[in-house]
Amino acid sequence: MPSFATSPGTRDIIAPDAARWRSFQQVFADVVEAAGFAHIIPPMFEDLGVFLRVGETTEIVTKEMYDFEDKGGRRVALRPEQTASVCRAFVEHRPVTPWKVWYAGPNFRYEKPQQGRYRQFDQVGVEVLGVDDPQLDAEVIALAVEFYRRLGLRGVQLSLNSLGDSGDRDRYAAVLLAHFSTHRDALSAESRATLERNPLRVLDSKRPEDAALIAAAPRMADQLSEAAASHFVAVQSALLAGGVGFVVNDRLVRGLDYYRRTTFEFVSTSLVAAHTAIGGGGRYDGLVAELGGPDTPGIGFALGLDRTLLACDAEGVFGAPASRVEVFVVDATGGSEAGAVCTELRAAGIGTDRAYDNRSMKAQMKSADRAGARLAIIIGDDERSAKTVIIRTMEGGSQQTVQRDALVTHVRQALGR
């Protein structure tokens, strides 16, 4: 039994997954940088106060925060998400708007772990600060859709809603509270508790006994201000014009209190477990001001790496990238030749690996196979004396003997470049 294992809700990402993660982030970077987004790398922990602005009825703030006091007596927290950090950075640096940034990295929430729900989990995402235009809402959403397309995912459904401006949201919360309160006894115990904290969240309940009351609940759409309503309409028509399919779901609430107006969520239809939400986002027009900055509109989304990859697995798309090892050196002379051959090939830009410990040729060939190499360079005592090497193609098994000092040229040829 090993003495140590990873802490609950954390895990090692090892081959072949680690390379897959990296290419996931690379594909994301390609998509968003082509749209003018610049990379931002905020710190992984910040003053606790930054995250408290996310909302006092938000559970990731009230009970899931990884917060602690550091040696200097500062109250800090591991970031539960990155939107608040980006807004803090905006206030701190005051870049010209529109400020379009993207990020990738881990976040931390003290939750009970489950598949697709970890205490350290990775997200990629974008944020745009300083633009009110509904055109932008549609563009941001389309960017996520394009990213899913690049991954090869097909079973992704986009849900869309508007939470209105802060006044609308408060008004709606009051109306909902009244509705559910009059039928209090019919609600599940859990929902009764939720009702106290945040009436909107009751709409999220998956408990069957709440279904009827939720279906009969008043609609957000009826509480929208004229400005918010026309913004929502504009977003929808921009999406339609861009060929982005969506479903309006006026029960879509989302967990973070700072959302205003446009909110959206991506659900994988290929996932069977409970955690089918693979991404989400929306507007947070008041957040920058909350953090002490000028009144600045903002919108963004975050996509979960783990869950999106689970969806990829379910659809059999976006597998791990192939090995970078093209050539494997099999040295049966006792290992005297392999080092120089590797150095030479690697310097020529050819991915090369070798075996150690003077293993049998058979064993070394096996390693060559496992490494995924296209070519094996075989050197025995005969070849060493003759100053030659054998180039063997792993797939067909054909071999040729070439001069040792012309190795790179012949390997290039055999690789077809």
Place this chain on the structure above:
RNA sequence: GUGGGCGUAGCUCAGUUGGCUAGAGCGCCAGGUUGUGGUCCUGGAGGUCGCGGGUUCAAGCCCCGUCGUCCACCCCA
């Protein structure tokens, strides 16, 4: 945080109503008559049966606790 299932070799799992040195497949290692992998054959290494108590003549199998994991709720990516 609440409720439930599970926890046996690196991996996926068998282990009958508790009974002698705990098994399989895959993987790994070594061979298959002097140098060459992916198929096949043979052999081998590897397990304090999550951990700690308890019941029993005897526990991988029963009981309690604990840790981990999975599922649902919750929450959300």
